[in-house]
Amino acid sequence: MILKIVKYPDPVLLKPGEPVTEFNDELKKLVADMFETMYDGQGVGLAAPQVAVSKRVIVIDLSNKRDPEQKIVLVNPEIIESEGRQYGEEGCLSFPDLREKVVRAEKVRIRAQNTDGEWFEMDGEELLARCFLHEIDHVDGIVFLARMSPLKRSLNLRTIRKLQRDGNW
Numbered sequence: 001m002i003l004k005i006v007k008y009p010d011p012v013l014l015k016p017g018e019p020v021t022e023f024n025d026e027l028k029k030l031v032a033d034m035f036e037t038m039y040d041g042q043g044v045g046l047a048a049p050q051v052a053v054s055k056r057v058i059v060i061d062l063s064n065k066r067d068p069e070q071k072i073v074l075v076n077p078e079i080i081e082s083e084g085r086q087y088g089e090e091g092c093l094s095f096p097d098l099r100e101k102v103v104r105a106e107k108v109r110i111r112a113q114n115t116d117g118e119w120f121e122m123d124g125e126e127l128l129a130r131c132f133l134h135e136i137d138h139v140d141g142i143v144f145l146a147r148m149s150p151l152k153r154s155l156n157l158r159t160i161r162k163l164q165r166d167g168n169w
């Protein structure tokens with residue numbers, strides 16, 4: 001089922017998600033719906049708060065549905081290590097059509113649970129590291145606007161307010 005993606009500044013995007021404690025069919029259904037919603041929106045990552053579910057759940061697929069082996073589900077994710085620095089463009093399904101350069105770590109190691117509650121660790125570099133960090137920010141209630149320089153943040157906020165006023169957001 002395709003879920004509705006909420007846009008900034010919906011309050012659900014700005015508060016930390018609740019940890020998942022029950023690894024049941026409801027969680028598996030949420031994950032399946034999140035993949036469907038992400039593919040429909042042509043995104044490579046989606047966090048539960050973006051579909052108005054305030055939980056620490058993330059789906060990622062850098063292959064955009066082309067390679068099933070690249071599907072990643074992170075439940076209750078944490079960053080264990082990060083190193084380096086990369087500067088590159090990001091988009092977000094909760095900020096339609098907005099793209100902006102953001103500084104992120106170049107490499108990260110994360111730990112998370114799968115939908116059965118089993119913990120695992122995973123390394124990410126470059127785009128995958130960027131994606132991990134962007135999505136983990138979402139479950140912490142942080143949007144990428146907060147990671148921009150103050151100047152870019154105010155320019156983008158102005159653009160968003162104008163789009164909202166014109167009914168195009």
Ligand SMILES: [Zn+2]
Nearest residue numbers: 091092093094
């Ligand atoms: Zn996002």
